[in-house]
Amino acid sequence: MLRLLDSLLRRMLLATIDRMSLKGLLLLAARLQKSEKWPEAEKVLLHARAETEKEGNTEGLIRVLLHLSRVYQSLEDFPRTHEVLEQALALANEIEDRGWQGAVHHHIGVAHMLRNQYSQAITHYREVVVIDKELKNHKALAAAYLRLGICYREEGDPKKAINCHRKSLNIAERLGDRHFAAEQYFHLGTLCLEDLDDKGEARAYFDKARALFEAVGDEHYAEQADEGLRNSEN
Structure with missing residues (x-):
């Protein structure tokens, strides 16, 4: 019975997406992702992408593309993951927004790590480090050094890995985390x-x-x- 109600609720929600705001669409997509309802989440996000493209809402479109990348990642559809992330990066570069550039480079790094493509992940996490230093985003910088350390270890360079984890540690201690x-x-x-x-x-x-x-x-x-x-x- 609960499963039937859940199915009916999902169909009702999907039927109303034309009237939902971008915030509502992203919240709905997040709920569907949490329930591992990937096709439904993709449908919501593709609608959100079309709406943001029509409105010329570049930042909203970047946000939608990052959500879409997580759906495709969960489906292990890596070609489409990289396709939407490259589109997001091009948009972030177009508007010259360092925050969005850092966020997209982070997502691309994660996508490469999931495929054990550590050298490619390093390239993007190094970009994240540069951007987070510029923005003085210390918590994100500590996380970027952590991921760089993991990648360097997987690439067989423990000394660089140790250096990155020490930098991450220094930031964490300054932040009191x-x-x-x-x-x-x-x-x-x-x-x-x-x-x-x-x-x-x-x-x-x-x-x-x-x-x-x-x-x-x-x-x-x-x-x-x-x-x-x-x-x-x-």
């Missing part, structure tokens, strides 16, 4: 243990990670850090 700082300590410990075979340095990082995870009440990751600590003591 203890959980994010703990994540960086954990990444650093893993790199020292598994890539550099430096157990002493690994122990120091895992110990700090465990203490911070415990302090913020994240028992799961505190246990992960504790396991890393034990492995570095063997």
Whole structure:
């Protein structure tokens, strides 16, 4: 019965999209995505794209294209993912909006990471770093360094990875974000243990990670850090 009601509700909502604002369309698409109703979400977003194109709403169109990229990503349709992201990047460049440029480069980096295309992801995350520095967007900058660190490790360059995670850690500590700082300590410990075979340095990082995870009440990751600590003591 609940499944039938849900189906009827979706059909009713989709039937009213012509009368919805862009904000309403994006909220509806987000709800459909959360429920993994990808075809319905795509239909809503394609309608939103057509409306924003007709209105000449460039920023709205970029926002819609980013939502569409997530739908296609979830469907593992990577050609269409990159198609809409390249369109979004062209629009962001056209209006010379650094915030949107950074957001699109981030999404392209994610798309490449999901396909294990780490060298391509690095290219886009380096752009994100440059933009976030310009905009003094410190939280986003810390996240960009984190992703760069992951990519460099996957590319077999642990020293560059460590450098990126340290930069991310420094920003997290300045912002007072203890959980994010703990994540960086954990990444650093893993790199020292598994890539550099430096157990002493690994122990120091895992110990700090465990203490911070415990302090913020994240028992799961505190246990992960504790396991890393034990492995570095063997």
